[in-house]
Amino acid sequence: MAPFANRHARLIAVLRSSSVFGSLRQEILQALAHAMTLRSVHGGQTVIRGGEACDSNAPDSAEQGLAQTFVLLPLLPGASHALGQDLNLAFAKHGRVAHLRAAAAERQLLLNNEALPLEALARIEAAHEFILYETSGGDCAWTRFAFRQADQPIFIAQADAAAPLTPMALALGQEPGYGLKRRHLVLRHAPNCAQSVSPTPWLQGRDLERTYPVRRGSQADAARAALPISGSCAPCRSALSRLT
Structure with a gap:
């Protein structure tokens, strides 16, 4: 693609x-x-265009029809869909969300579970403030396409699992423009976790803007992470360092 x-x-x-x-x-x-x-x-x-001062009267990106675009990239299988649903709900509090997944048919995608032709992507982007690409993280055409389309990769890891540098993650790191993307890590913890673990093992070999500890199944944690990821506010240090 x-x-x-x-x-x-x-x-x-x-x-x-x-x-x-x-x-x-x-x-x-x-x-x-x-x-x-x-x-x-x-x-x-x-x-x-060269770093000119921003015109405070200029329309913002939403008014210009520029959606914020994110891609979910799990480092291990099985983490993407649940977080995608949580972030979908969190982003929906601030604008219209298109949750996109790969379709079984070639040249199609799933928009909020509705199959559409890939050619509909421009219309989808114009109609939404947030575009959330969900992937398996595996080495396939959809993962590469979604990564190239998105401004912000969101890597997903499990706090109680290993932190491998997968072949797909290494390959994406060689994509042109990788260094221009804002790269996040969501570190998923057990539902009853009260204290987040150190993200240090997951930072080895990765250049990330910030890490976000969230508890599996916690919509509140996902909503708290969604705010700084989307640029709606600066991250709260105490909220992001402790899961309370």
Whole structure:
């Protein structure tokens, strides 16, 4: 699967007009456009165009039709769907959410469990404030496609399990534009856990913006993590260091 064509063309146009990227060779611009979205540089066209001061009267990303895009990438099988449901509910408090999963049929996706053609992606993005791609984390076309489409990868690990650097995670780290994405880790704990474990083992070999301890099955924990992930607020140190 390739990133959606009209998004790619828009990114090429913005990159060419940029004082930062405009002098790069065409093949480099193409590689950047495949890996980026306008939000992946934390400010869309304003930052891409060379870092001019932000116009406080300019419309925000939602008004420009730029959805925030996330991809769930479990480090071990089985963690993605439950967290996807929890984050779906949490994001829904702040805007319209499209929860996207792979469909059985080629060139299709599931939008909130409804099968749609892949060509509907541009319309989906225009109609929602949050796009949440759910993956198995396995090495497949859907995982790579979702990773390339999303601004923010959310890696998922279990606090009571090992922290492997999986072949898929290593491969995604070589994708063009990987360093431009905001990378998070959600560390899932037992439902009755009162104190979060240290995330240090999961930080080895990974460059992450922040880790978020959540209890399995706790909608409150997922909602608390969703706020800083989506940029709705800064993280609360006490809330994120202790599961109480």
